[in-house]
Amino acid sequence: MILDSINGTDLTPVQKSRIELVNDHITQLSSNIQRLDKLIDLMIEPYEDYISFLCQIPGVSINSAITILSEIGVDMNQFTSTRRLTSWAGLTPSSNQSTGKKKSVRISRAGV
Numbered sequence: 001m002i003l004d005s006i007n008g009t010d011l012t013p014v015q016k017s018r019i020e021l022v023n024d025h026i027t028q029l030s031s032n033i034q035r036l037d038k039l040i041d042l043m044i045e046p047y048e049d050y051i052s053f054l055c056q057i058p059g060v061s062i063n064s065a066i067t068i069l070s071e072i073g074v075d076m077n078q079f080t081s082t083r084r085l086t087s088w089a090g091l092t093p094s095s096n097q098s099t100g101k102k103k104s105v106r107i108s109r110a111g112v
Helices: 013-054 062-072 082-088
Strands: none
Touching: 013 062
């Protein structure tokens, strides 16, 4: 594929060998990605209902839903309220005020 695009170009044998090596590496990486995709598909099979439910949220893709499930899990009993879940995920802005001075109320970068 790469060698066809440079056909007619004056390359040394070493340059051609390096290009072939890079091309082989790209092929190997593509193969590994396909194998990982199949493995992920097998792993998420039992959670298809949860994933399709999460995908109904605007802006949540399949990849996002898989990430959410892998981080939080399916058992929500560990969080006594939605506030605890959003706080655990770092999505709750804090109210940080002392002696009348307001400090930063940005959303934390938890889990970055």
